[in-house]
Amino acid sequence: MAIPSALVTLLLGMGLVLAGLWVGQNVQLLPLDASSNAPVYDSLFQVLFSIGTILFLGIVGLVVFSLVRFRRRPGDLADGAAIEGNLPLEIVWTAIPAIVVLFVGIYSYDIYERMGGMVALNDHSAMHHPAAVQQASNGSAGMADASPGGSGEPRVWAGIGSSDSSEGSLPVEVTAMQFAFIFHYPDGDITSGELHVPVNRPVELRMKANDVIHAFWVPQFRLKQDVIPGQPTVLSFTATRAGSYPIVCAELCGPYHGGMRSTVVVHEEEAFNQWFETNAPAKPKPATLASAGLTPTA
Amino acid sequence: MTVASPADFEPQGLQPQGWLKYFSFSLDHKVIGLQYLVTGFIFYFIGGALAGVIRMELTSPISDFVSRETYNEVLTLHGTVMIFLWIVPVVNGAFGNYLIPFYVGARDMAFPRLNAVAFWLIPPAGILLIASYFIAGGAAQSGWTAYPPLSLTTPAIGQVIWILSVLLLGGSSIFGGINFIATILKLRRPGLKLMQLPMYCWAMLGTSILVVLSTPVLAGTLILLSFDIIAHTGFFNPALGGNVVVYQHLFWFYSHPAVYIMVLPAFGLVSEILPVHARKPLFGYTTMVYSIMAIVVLGLIVWAHHMFTSGTPPWMRLFFTIATSFIAVPTGIKFFNWLATLWGGKLALNSAMLFSCGFIINFVFGGITGVALAQVPFDIHVHDTYFVVGHFHYIVYGGTVFVIFASVYHWYPKFTGRLLNEDLGRLHFVLTFIGFNLCFTPQHWLGLNGMPRRVAEYDPSFTTLNQISSVGALLMAISTLPFLINVIWSAFAGQIAGDNPWNALTPEWLTASPPPVENWKGEAPLVTHPYDYGVPEGKIDLRVASGSDLWFGGKR
Numbered sequence: 113m114a115i116p117s118a119l120v121t122l123l124l125g126m127g128l129v130l131a132g133l134w135v136g137q138n139v140q141l142l143p144l145d146a147s148s149n150a151p152v153y154d155s156l157f158q159v160l161f162s163i164g165t166i167l168f169l170g171i172v173g174l175v176v177f178s179l180v181r182f183r184r185r186p187g188d189l190a191d192g193a194a195i196e197g198n199l200p201l202e203i204v205w206t207a208i209p210a211i212v213v214l215f216v217g218i219y220s221y222d223i224y225e226r227m228g229g230m231v232a233l234n235d236h237s238a239m240h241h242p243a244a245v246q247q248a249s250n251g252s253a254g255m256a257d258a259s260p261g262g263s264g265e266p267r268v269w270a271g272i273g274s275s276d277s278s279e280g281s282l283p284v285e286v287t288a289m290q291f292a293f294i295f296h297y298p299d300g301d302i303t304s305g306e307l308h309v310p311v312n313r314p315v316e317l318r319m320k321a322n323d324v325i326h327a328f329w330v331p332q333f334r335l336k337q338d339v340i341p342g343q344p345t346v347l348s349f350t351a352t353r354a355g356s357y358p359i360v361c362a363e364l365c366g367p368y369h370g371g372m373r374s375t376v377v378v379h380e381e382e383a384f385n386q387w388f389e390t391n392a393p394a395k396p397k398p399a400t401l402a403s404a405g406l407t408p409t410a
Numbered sequence: 411m412t413v414a415s416p417a418d419f420e421p422q423g424l425q426p427q428g429w430l431k432y433f434s435f436s437l438d439h440k441v442i443g444l445q446y447l448v449t450g451f452i453f454y455f456i457g458g459a460l461a462g463v464i465r466m467e468l469t470s471p472i473s474d475f476v477s478r479e480t481y482n483e484v485l486t487l488h489g490t491v492m493i494f495l496w497i498v499p500v501v502n503g504a505f506g507n508y509l510i511p512f513y514v515g516a517r518d519m520a521f522p523r524l525n526a527v528a529f530w531l532i533p534p535a536g537i538l539l540i541a542s543y544f545i546a547g548g549a550a551q552s553g554w555t556a557y558p559p560l561s562l563t564t565p566a567i568g569q570v571i572w573i574l575s576v577l578l579l580g581g582s583s584i585f586g587g588i589n590f591i592a593t594i595l596k597l598r599r600p601g602l603k604l605m606q607l608p609m610y611c612w613a614m615l616g617t618s619i620l621v622v623l624s625t626p627v628l629a630g631t632l633i634l635l636s637f638d639i640i641a642h643t644g645f646f647n648p649a650l651g652g653n654v655v656v657y658q659h660l661f662w663f664y665s666h667p668a669v670y671i672m673v674l675p676a677f678g679l680v681s682e683i684l685p686v687h688a689r690k691p692l693f694g695y696t697t698m699v700y701s702i703m704a705i706v707v708l709g710l711i712v713w714a715h716h717m718f719t720s721g722t723p724p725w726m727r728l729f730f731t732i733a734t735s736f737i738a739v740p741t742g743i744k745f746f747n748w749l750a751t752l753w754g755g756k757l758a759l760n761s762a763m764l765f766s767c768g769f770i771i772n773f774v775f776g777g778i779t780g781v782a783l784a785q786v787p788f789d790i791h792v793h794d795t796y797f798v799v800g801h802f803h804y805i806v807y808g809g810t811v812f813v814i815f816a817s818v819y820h821w822y823p824k825f826t827g828r829l830l831n832e833d834l835g836r837l838h839f840v841l842t843f844i845g846f847n848l849c850f851t852p853q854h855w856l857g858l859n860g861m862p863r864r865v866a867e868y869d870p871s872f873t874t875l876n877q878i879s880s881v882g883a884l885l886m887a888i889s890t891l892p893f894l895i896n897v898i899w900s901a902f903a904g905q906i907a908g909d910n911p912w913n914a915l916t917p918e919w920l921t922a923s924p925p926p927v928e929n930w931k932g933e934a935p936l937v938t939h940p941y942d943y944g945v946p947e948g949k950i951d952l953r954v955a956s957g958s959d960l961w962f963g964g965k966r
Contacts, residue, residue: 141854141855141858141859142858142859143858143859143860152787153787153788153791156785156787156788157788160781160782160785160788164778164779164781164782167774167778168774168775168778171745171749171770171771171774172771172774174749174753175749175752175767175770175771178749178752178753178755178757179752179757179759179767182688182752182753182754182755182756182757183756183757183759184689184756184757184758184759188756190689190756190945191689191690191756191943191944191945192688192689192690192754192755192756192943192944192945193690193754193755193944193945194690194691194942194943194944194945194946195690195691195693195750195754195944196691196692196693196694196695196941197693197694197695197696197697198693198694198750201750202694202697202743202746202747205742205743205746206697206739206742206743209738209739209742209743210736210739213735213736213738213739213781214735216735216781216785217731217732217735217785220731220785220786220787220788221728221731223785223787224727224728224785224786224787227787323559323563324559324560324563325557325559325560325654327719327793327794327862329794329795329860329862331791331858331859331860334790334791335790335791336719336790336791336793336794337719337721338719338720338721340648340654340655340720340721341559341648341649341654342648342649342652342653342654343648343655343721345721358860358869360860360862361862362719362793362794362795362862362863363557363794364482364552364553364557364560364863364864365560366482366551366560366563366564367477367478367479367481367482367551368478369482369862369864369865369866370473370478370862370864370865370866370867370868371473371867373869
């Protein structure tokens with residue numbers, strides 16, 4: 113006796129879902145996770161990957177099955193069945209994607225909030241970064257352009273992860289230019305071509321671009337932020353795994369764009385302090401502190 | 411508005427006849443359609459050669475094949491040529507001009523002269539663009555997006571010529587869009603209702619609405635950009651108080667709808683091809699129409715998903731995530747409808763059908779990565795990486811270009827009166843399908859793992875996958891050879907097709923092949939059921955019918 117087609121369909125569907133879930137859980141496509149928001153990102157990726165696999169395998173299966181099962185046999189000149197539509201069926205396949213998409217949207221919104229992306233921008237009452245604002249207004253020429261005039265307080269554009277920052281965060285000024293990133297540590301007055309950060313301590317990058325748009329990307333941190341001339345931008349993250357990871361410029365910035373790479377070195381706490389001691393000038397210049405009170409000059 | 415009457419065409423004194431008419435300012439929509447098609451293919455081969463330079467450079471992790479400046483010129487030209495000189499003119503101009511007058515039962519487009527002008531803007535624009543490579547300073551180097559301030563700092567002449575060329579092409583596109591809207595809405599044969607039109611008309615109506623609404627925004631933006639370059643104004647120059655993010659908003663307000671300008675006509679063409687070769691009616695005609703219109707509306711309000719890393723405010727990120735994701739719903743409806751069209755049919759496994767099914771598979775893959783990219787947190791990581799490059803090639807190549815090939819196999823007998831060779835056609839499909847997937851699937855992994863786009867040099871750990879991708883590109887290049895041989899050889903020696911080799915019902919097949927100047931001898935046929943294929947329920951042969959045939963068969 114033939115197996116009823118409803119049963120076959122049900123079993124195929126279940127198999128498909130299980131296969132999708134298995135693929136999502138077990139196929140690792142992403143690089144190492146080395147920041148506090150990377151595992152959150154990876155769980156979203158897993159969900160998207162599972163749903164995508166189920167849909168893709170299902171549709172490819174249907175196409176291939178149709179091509180084989182319904183192929184025209186030699187000598188058969190008849191037409192297929194004259195089916196012009198099926199309202200219940202169409203409602204089902206409108207509703208299912210709508211629900212899936214809504215679920216994915218809400219879930220990714222939740223992920224985004226956990227990554228700290230929903231911090232209000234340009235809303236001065238909700239500004240979490242007074243230091244950053246001051247830093248921005250202190251910055252070199254060009255920074256003051258960001259001020260829309262009037263208020264005198266420049267807009268600071270926060271990227272994702274900006275709610276990570278707290279009192280104990282390590283501030284680093286990042287200058288992007290053709291074709292390098294320069295890192296400056298205001299606390300120790302250190303300037304470096306590589307970013308050195310301690311593990312498990314929030315880092316606040318105060319970024320500006322000198323010439324064209326660049327983008328700061330660390331694949332292992334799952335973080336990317338455009339650095340746009342005229343827009344001081346804050347990006348915060350907490351590294352969770354010691355090691356060296358690439359920093360990549362991800363926005364076409366000129367002929368040497370592909371070579372605009374650097375490294376972020378994540379140290380254990382003591383090793384970082386040691387690096388900081390070794391590289392810091394004997395004494396922080398008092399002038400740096402005093403200048404913090406000045407108004408923007410350029 | 412007047413419908414051209416035969417008298418307008420009879421005194422042929424000024425119009426060349428024979429093959430020369432394809433080089434003339436012809437007003438015949440079929441000639442213009444083929445002019446678009448052949449010109450498009452010429453630029454496709456130029457753009458393909460440029461892609462070859464890119465893939466050649468990327469076989470090694472260091473910049474060693476061309477200079478870095480040349481590499482940026484090549485990637486800019488590749489993007490611009492493929493979008494503005496290949497896909498947009500071919501899926502809109504070529505097939506639109508050839509088919510729309512047939513579908514509405516007209517003897518020509520609403521504005522034949524505007525139509526010819528729209529075509530004749532393309533060759534000078536293309537020649538201008540390619541020629542800019544050979545002048546001092548070279549072609550534009552800032553990508554097809556031309557983001558300032560980079561586009562303000564790269565050599566000015568190349569950038570200005572690029573702007574000029576895109577403005578001409580945008581003008582051509584707007585002229586075409588106006589013409590299609592007027593033709594579809596106003597030149598329909600008496601008695602033909604909107605909801606009886608073949609689906610490609612609806613696709614072209616939706617596309618033309620997008621063209622007319624969004625292309626002028628791009629034109630205005632590029633004019634401001636050219637002021638910044640030539641006259642040193644400061645619209646987009648932060649050093650003069652300008653704002654570069656404004657440029658991005660304006661640019662993507664056109665350039666996201668541009669994606670739908672490239673894929674909606676392809677959706678329409680597939681909707682014409684599948685029912686004919688599956689011998690079944692198009693499933694869900696009404697929902698298809700509403701899906702197209704939903705895509706048009708949603709397509710206009712999703713542009714900022716290209717800017718999630720540009721410091722856009724959170725509410726904007728949320729809004730554009732949801733809006734973008736929801737495009738998956740109408741698009742999904744269309745794909746399920748095509749699958750249902752195939753289900754239970756009598757599928758002829760010819761080149762047109764194979765390329766259409768290849769399109770479904772590739773586009774579903776690109777659509778899935780597209781929904782993923784719409785999610786802000788996901789996008790933050792992969793934005794501006796090879797993941798995005800892989801994604802959009804699955805949409806525009808795996809999607810639209812596959813449909814262009816399917817359409818050539820399907821309508822070539824109408825264009826020439828001769829069939830293409832099916833063995834060469836299937837070889838073409840197999841090589842293209844394998845080459846395409848080999849080329850672009852690995853790029854998703856490269857992007858997830860740290861390779862940004864538009865780079866001439868990269869981390870050496872990515873070498874192997876880049877070489878695999880380049881092999882795929884080589885295979886794609888080789889796959890065009892059987893196609894070219896087929897198209898040229900069949901034009902002279904192909905099997906004679908007859909007027910209607912596919913036994914199709916849409917109006918373009920109800921005339922001679924190739925059709926006469928005014929499309930029909932005598933009155934245009936009134937086709938109210940363009941997809942009236944299939945055996946009604948009572949006639950299903952119970953010996954060969956499957957359970958599902960009977961299940962769905964009663965819904966007629």
